[in-house]
Amino acid sequence: MSNIRDVAKLANVSVSTVSNIINNKNNVSSAVYKNVMEAIETLNYTPNLLARNLKTNKIKFIGVILPNIYSHYNQIVDGILKAAEEEHYHLIIKTANDMKNYENMVLEELIDLGVKGILIITCNATNTGIFDSILSKKIPIVFLERIIKDKDYNSISFDNFNTIYEITENLLNGFMLTHSDEEREIVLVTGHTEFSSEKECENGFKMAFEKHSGNCRNNILHVSLNREYSFKQILYFISQMDKIPDCFITSNEVLAENLIEILGVLNKKSEIYSLSGDSWYKFDNRQGTVKLKRNATRLGIEGMNLLIKNLNSPILFENKQILLKNERENSEMVYKPTTITDTKKEKINLLLLDGPMSEAMLKLIPNFEDHFGVSVDYRKCHYIDLYNSIIESNKMGKSDFDVFLIDLPWIKEFVESGCLLKIDDFIKNDNDEFLLNFNENVRKTFIDYSSSVYTFPLMVGVQMMFYRRDLLEDTKIQWMFYKEYGIELKPPKTWSEFNLVAKFFTRKYNSNSPTEYGTCIAGLNPTGIIEEFLPRQWSYNGRIITGDGEFVINSIENIKALNSLCETYRYCPVESIDYWWDDQIDKFVKGNVAFINTYNSHVSNIYDRQVANMFNNIKSDAIPGNASVLGGWVFGINKYSKYPKESYEFMKWACSNSLSVHNTLLGGFVPKNNVVDNSRLSLAYPWMENISTYLDTERKKQTIRNKKGKILDMNLFEKILADGILDAVAGRKSPEETLSAVKDKFEQIVLGSTS
Structure with missing residues (x-):
């Protein structure tokens, strides 16, 4: 096995030079750095962390002592691991089986190994001398679950x-x-x-x-x-x-x-x-x-975070004793035996979007049918067909379908045109806290409309940035980026930063890039490319139409946004102009792309260990510019439904706490508090940890009305805008030419709808 001296000899440098490079002290010439890195690769040299720590005490080890790993203890470890990995701490986990002498021996062993701190579920609450001795060595301790009374020790426990x-x-x-x-x-x-x-x-x-x-x-x-x-x-x-x-x-x-x-x-x-x-x-x-x-996972996370705070500020830190309260779910009256008549088995019909979200929900339908004695039939159709079918149903007064699945931008139009049944009386009769279980931002956007309720949200789509953590934290790559641009390599916060980093990770522009492409858009016409453009538009303070009805799509702000998107495309696979989100994600999970911006509702494959090559290396963050498209789907009842009560019960069942986690695991995202706050889910889908923050950055698409105040068909406007954006991205027209032509077409549509 090679050691550091072998690396130094092959690279013709000193051992200290190799050590400096390994420890990210890169004050060396590019030629020396390259020689050392090539020697490390040739010899397949890997530093021995424990040996290095015993000698230098620079590796961040944390000792964890548990009674055993049964039941909730393994969940506590999951939480500790999650928080430790975020701050690059390494864990040494030991079980003491509630044997006092053995626990003392393990403590001494951890001290000898040079741990920076200790997390412990102790069986030795009466022998505080050993803990005081450890603390005197400036090694902080956090007691988990079992606390020591009358001592000012860091602790976190269940209620x-x-x-x-x-x-x-x-x-x-x-x-x-x-x-x-x-x-x-x-x-x-x-x-x-x-x-x-x-x-x-x-x-x-x-x-x-x-x-x-x-x-x-x-x-x-x-x-x-x-x-x-x-x-x-x-x-x-x-x-x-x-x-x-x-x-x-x-x-x-x-x-x-x-x-x-x-x-x-x-x-x-x-x-x-x-x-x-x-x-x-x-x-x-x-x-x-x-x-x-x-919440055992949360106890582990908070315990590790408390220890990290103590380590980061040893002099000013004040010890804390935290009691982790159990979170109470608001009551929901979902499974009520007297809700549906028992004399006849009714059938309700659903009109759904053909896609994974509907497939996930349909897998759970037997639960509804068994509990409520109501059978369910459905028809699935594509996006535009779904919209047109709902419009047609309202015009003709049809009752063929009882429940519609509705895209967020359609809600306002369908409510104002009278497509949907108001469900306020049903909610009042239930007299429960069902609506309070939805995220507050979701209630404002998806549920409350002119002080009435027409819909329940089945899925909320949040745009986020996903990136390869291993690439951004690789010292060699960091050094190369700094040498090239003179700035630190980190997750981009603006679209200019995003394009710079994407260029660096595109092999066409950087032959040393570990990935072929820096990023990958989902450019499918119209929805994909529109939702690539809008976050950039909002980031540059652009908009489509003013409050007075004037189209400003060709403004300087919008031209900057389109220029930014055109540049982004240069760092993407050429074929991504025709990609849907699933195609984009497939490219990412195979390791060919460094960054993507996509919706949470499509990312289950990213966290599937059977599909993704680098599960533990994927991180999420807010989309650049901190302004993203709010997407989502809701259920609403056809105003002409013959079974409004049964339809209401179905909607409530589909969006209930009882099934919200199941739906999320199957690929959806029911925006309930019990999903957002679920620590176990955040381990499976790490992006969920900050989902409430991401929801705060979401914006709705603008609606366009004619001079009479009627909402016009936004699908038509989006198709025109998408065609124009694709002309610019493909280089067929300049952004200025494209957006001026789009403005002219928009104005003609509004004029024609009024005359």
Whole structure:
């Protein structure tokens, strides 16, 4: 195996010169740098991180100590890993199995390895001397889940007290409502109370019982948190009871799984309520088992972030004790048994767009049909056909279709022309918090229209920039970029920066580029190329029409935007002028392109490890210029529908919390808070972590009205604009010529529609 001396010898330089280059201290000539990098490549030299750290203590290692990796502990690790990778920390993960002596040994081992900090779920809360000793060495510690009372240590923990209190309170209230003379029993199964997490469970349980009196008996069983040991303890406890308790509450999923197994062996039944980690699962066939979810991934993320803050500011940092509250979902009345008549199985008909979004939703239709006793039929059609079919249905007063799938730009036109049924009364009768579960920006844009509601959003499309993180963080590439342009290589924030970086990563202009193309547009006429142009237009403060109805599409701002797009195309595959978003993404995931700007609703393949060559190297950011096209699709009810109530229930079902995560996993994006805030989803789809921020940058397309105030067919205007943009991008006309011709055609259409 080659070492640093071999590299130095082959490159004919000193060992210190090689070390400086490896550590990104590139104050050397281009010839020396090239020789060293070629020697590293020839010898296939890879620095040994642990060996380097023992010698220099410059590698950023973090020690993580857990009891085990069962249940929610692995989710905590997922969160720690996510936050650590963002800041280039490396983890050394150890399990101590709740053995105090072994935990102390592991702590000492981590200190010897030179870790920068430690995250720990400790079993040794009484022996604070070892922790004080570590802190005195300027090695910060963050305690996860189990905190140490009366010490000013960094910590982050779950709100176990209130979670257990609330479920116990609800169970007791339910028992009281039955007015039964039979004594009921609830048993709490938890770990030993030397752990604060378990003590808080016990305290919440006891507090709920202190508020109640009556025929309810409580029992607390303290067991080992080890899977195998606790199985034996729980089995012995239950075997000594005359009657199986009505309910068990457990402090983690391992104990609940043991209970399920034991009750199965004994052929007994009981309700089980278990504290768990976070999960997007909504449907569980194991009757009588309820998971009380806690955001374990978020706890890991926040714990690591707290440690990083401490490391970045060791002198001024003030220790923090964070209690991670469980997020409550607003109530939704979706599955109501009395909603649909039972006397006749009705059928509703859907008019849908032919594409992945509809396919994802249709896969879940059996759930609706089984719960509501309503069958569903549908027709799928292409974009323009869908628009024309809805217009035709309204003109002819047809009831062939009950529910329409509607593109965002069409909503205003369809509401004003009377295509859609107002659903305010349905919402009022439900008297729940369904609408509050949508992201606030989404409610304003997709739902509220003139103080009334006509639609529910099924999918929101957010334009984002995706790029190759490995390329931007490669020291050799960074050095080459700096030598060429004299500025740091980083994700571009403006369209000028974007084009500069795209040029650098295009092999036609840079023979050393690791990718063939810097970027790749989705130029398909009309929608693709329009939505490449609009973000640039808005970034340069351009617009199509003024508030007074004057067309300004040929303004200086719009000419600059079109020039920018024309330049971008020079760094793209020639055929991308005919690409749809899926074609663009396919080019990116194969590693041929450094940057793309695309919609979140099309990026599932980017994060598919079977498809993408560089899953861990893909990052997302706001689109350059910080102004992107807001896209999305909504459901609305045909004003002439024969089954408006059933149609409303379908719309609500399709956009419910119960199915929003499933729909997102299948390739859509239902803009509900439980999706946006789901830490597990953000691990699978990292772009979701900042989705609320991206939604804030979204803009709607302008609508065009004639002199009488009627909204005109925007598809016609978009086709004219798209044809013009493509003429300029392909070099057939100049941007000035193109936009002047577009303006003339727009004015003729408006004039013709008024006369």
